Amino acid sequence: MPDTSKLSKYLKPEIARDGDTILFLDAGVIADKTFKNDQGKDETKPALEITVKFKGENKTYSPNKTTVKLLSAAWGTETEAWVGKSAKITILPANNGKDMIIAKPVAAAAAEADVPF
Secondary structure (H helix, E strand, C coil): CCCHHHCCECCCCCCCCCCCCCEEEECCCCEEEEEEEECCCCEEEEEEEEEEEEEEEEEEEEEHHHHHHHHHHCCCCCHHCCCCCEEEEEEEECCCCEEEEEECCHHHHHHHHHHCC
């Protein structure tokens, strides 16, 4: 049976589940991205886009501020230090009515058992 999660190059809440694990593959890039704000208007701001391994596929992940704070507290603010490390996904509702991904750092020993390759 086809897996529709393979249709998107981005890691999104629609294809992730609580408890899924991601592995950071590169340091990513920071680029200006245009988003809809709470009032529905376009807003441009810098966003981190980083490649992660998710269910055996490479996906582009743009972590939100909460996730960046959690990962930075655990591994530092230089994303080069995140490469090769894993995080566990939690899906939560956002203020705008959509779901969001929160990724929390996983201890090294637990990460090796959780990441399917």
